[in-house]
Amino acid sequence: MLVNEQWVNSGKDKPSLNQTYENRPFRPVTDVINGVPGRGNPEDQQTYDRLSRVFRTAQVKNYDLSIQGGSEKIRYNIGAGYTDQEGILKPADFQRGSFKLNLDSKLNDKVTLSSSNGVYRTFRQQVRGGAxxxxxxxxxxxxxxxxxxxxxxxxxxxxxxxxxxxxxxxNTDITNISTTSIRYIGNQFIEVNILPGLKFKSSIGLDYDNYNEREFFNDQTIIGGSPNPLGYRKEVFTTSTIIQNEQTLSYVKALNSRQNITVLIGNSIQSTDVKVAQEVGQGFPNNFFQQISAASVRTADQRRSKSTLASFFGRLNYSLDNKYFLEGVIRADGSSKFGANNRWGFFPV
Incomplete structure (x- = not known):
């Protein structure tokens, strides 16, 4: 009824449209005007509920297992987990599996080693909510x-x-938008007590992520169907490697019963390397062929970015009666992203 009303009102506002009550779209099927029969009266129309086909009651599942223990000189913590979280919008889904291993080892009274490691696999079945x-x-x-x-x-x-x-x-056999990530995050460090109050720390960390994005639309879809070459597949492979190394030397000294000082100097270096490769394929023999190598039209491109950040820093803390505090900080940061003539920044200036 609303469609008919809008049709007639638009015709009144703009007569050139030739939209009248007589040729309204929802009229008896037997009313044929210019060879076009009516759709039937409004009360004769069937209702097709699309919202119930895309929305659902989503479930969340979590499983965790951890083991920890050790002795006076070594401690360990091992953990594993799995998460499966559905989205309320079909077929959205998030799955993640993880494994963690943490170790602390005291070699002697002066040297301590520590290791923290995590491996994660993530899968996302994605939807385009409004895109x-x-x-x-x-x-x-x-x-x-x-x-x-x-x-x-x-x-x-x-x-x-x-x-x-x-x-x-x-239906993921017809439209499949998903991502898969395999990631490792780890940090290893050593701490040495050189003298009373004098401590040295060195650490190295790695963040490695292999990220794969993919889209597939078969020949029944708008993107993958005619008049385009039948079937569409896109894959983007991103590899990100971040390495960070840091050293600090700290000294804590009680000057007397009222005064304390802490001195810290150190440096850190961070290297970032990101590689991206993209492939697109169109025109597949049929919907069972989804590898880009089977497409009749193929395009690809690659890009890479590398950067390095180096920092040197120092800090002095002074306290009096644990009520009055004074702190001084100085640092220098240099980045390969800066211009050749202005590569370093100093703080405070």
Whole structure:
């Protein structure tokens, strides 16, 4: 009824549209005007619920296992976990498996070693909540008129608007947008008590991430269907490596019963290396072929960025009666991202 009313009102506002009550879209099927029959009266229309096909009651599952123990000279903590979290918007899903190993070892009264390690595998089944007509899950469910069928008479997915058929988007065999990440985060350090109050620390850390993004649209979809080459596949491989090394030397001294000083000097170096490779394939023999090597049209590009950050710093703390405190800090930071003539910054200036 609202569609008919809008149709007639638009015709009144702009007569050139030739939109009248007589040729309204929802009228008896027997009313044929210019060879076009009516859709049927409003009360005769069937309602197609698309929201129930995309929304769901989501579940969250968590499993954790940890083992810890040790002795006077060594301690360990081993942990493993798994998370599976569904999204309320089909087919969104998040899965993560993790393994952690932490070790602390006291070699003697002066030397301590420590190791912290974590390995993570993450999988995300993604949806495009509101990104464009061609693959926006929520938009496809909201903006299709409810009287439009989900499928044509021949069984093919129906699209009565500019939005994708919702069943195409929730079926991962037809539309698959997902990411996989394998990541290691670790830090190893040594601490040496050189003299009473004088302590040296050195650490090295690694953050390595292998990240794979992929999209697939088969030939039933807007993106992967005609008039484009049939089928669309895109993969982006990103490898990120961050290495950080830090050394500090600290000295703590009680000058007398009222005064204490702490002196710290150190440096840190961080190296970042990011590699990105992207591949796109279109025109597959059929929907069972999803490897980009099988596509008739293939494109690819690569890029890489590297940077280094070096820092030197010092800090002096003075306290009197544990009530009055004075602190002085100085540092210098240099980055390969800065210009050749202005590569270092000094603080305070």
């Amino acid at each position: 464009g007509q061609q693959a926006g899950h929520l938009l496809a469910a909201l903006h299709h008129p409810t009287y439009l069928p989900l499928y044509n008479a021949d069984g093919t997915p129906a699209r009565g608007s500019i939005y994708e058929n919702i069943d195409n988007l929730v």
